[in-house]
Amino acid sequence: MGLLAGLLAHEAGLRFRILERDPEPRPHSRAIGIHPPALRLFARLGFAEDFAGSGTQIRRGRGFAGPGAPLGSLDFGLLPPPWNFILTLPQWRTEALFEERLHARAPGALFRGITVTELIEASGGASVRVTAVGPGGASRTLTSRYVLACDGKRSVLREDAGIGWRGGPYPSRYLMGDFPVGDSPGHGAPGAVRDHPAAGEPEGSRGHPEATGASPPADPDPLGEDAAIYLHPRGLVESFPLVSGIRRWVVQEEEAPPTPGDLSSLVAVVADRCGVTLDSRTCRMFSAFGVERYLADRFWKGRLVLAGDAAHVVSPIGGQGMNLGWLNADEAVTALARVLRGETSPQEALGTFERRARRRAREVIRRAEQNMFMGNRRRLPRLRNQVFRLVLRTPLRKVLARRFSMHGL
């Protein structure tokens, strides 16, 4: 979030510094979906085409009730061009593209290996100070007129400002893995994979140590560059194409599984619910995660403004949390620029930011909950699937395409 916020601050003509704890970028592929509203924002910043050319453009989502049981498809081409697709790009690649542009436009603005440890004077006074510790443990105090906290869901800055944090976990748990697919249209052969960290490199919360990346999977990819959603009676499965012949699989675990899911559970669920054979030896990233929602009580206090997961955490089912953070960071930087140029009062600009950003966050939380609910294991899966099949045959499918691609947010 901080990298995009820096690019936005540069666009607004602000002087800024970014303090980042990690000395090096982290090679994790966590968030992959980039939606049309974010692409429009990137177009304004002059780099949407570069992003679009670096990832996979999903133009169709296909629904299934189970192996070989199609429900219909959703055409994102129905959305207004040119951003009538959902782009997938591993998060490490997205961050690398931001960082390259930041170095080019605002050289020296990003300081890596610096951990912010304390916020001093969140309210009152003409400035705000933070204490930060650099390599070797040297501590420094920095002063600025405003601080934009982009330090994630465990935000030290939010806590130091005494801003409340409400929410909690949902009951569902998910398993997620990235696997190479065969020679499918637009995909490279598995042996030619370059745009993903090499097998065995740390990726996501639990890298798969035995991964070799050498042998092709048993099945070629029949889905090509389409996304797929399986509304199976035993739970949801989502699947998305990534660059360089990789496909991501996300499966909902059965309620209260007897043992926590592992890579072999993921492979077994995909075979059972989708009829697709994955080779666990080729897994590039595996992660087991719970889902949660949180909202900060306030999005700004005095001279501290919150952005990204520091302000709101959304269930990743539907893949919109990072995009929400970008859209709200744009609102935050626009508000700060107006205040710093003396065009308006902090109360007016940041009050408007808070109202708009909170409304958007609530709507994204609601949509993510509906996505989870739609995919949950349920008593009447046939009825749910009949409704879904019908919707995909009526003009309502355009409404669904807009909802899945963050239109109107």
Ligand SMILES: Cc1cc2nc3c(=O)[nH]c(=O)nc-3n(C[C@H](O)[C@H](O)[C@H](O)COP(=O)(O)OP(=O)(O)OC[C@H]3O[C@@H](n4cnc5c(N)ncnc54)[C@H](O)[C@@H]3O)c2cc1C
């Ligand atoms: C499994 C999974 C899949 C997801 N998929 C999607 C998706 O497809 N699309 C989507 O839109 N969203 C997705 N999300 C959500 C998305 O990953 C997050 O919303 C996004 O990463 C939040 O970015 P952030 O920069 O606010 O926080 P973070 O990603 O947590 O980054 C915080 C940064 O602040 C730094 N930092 C923290 N504390 C300090 C400190 N004290 N001093 C200095 N630096 C500090 C950290 O090093 C880090 O770089 C997914 C999430 C999960 C868990």
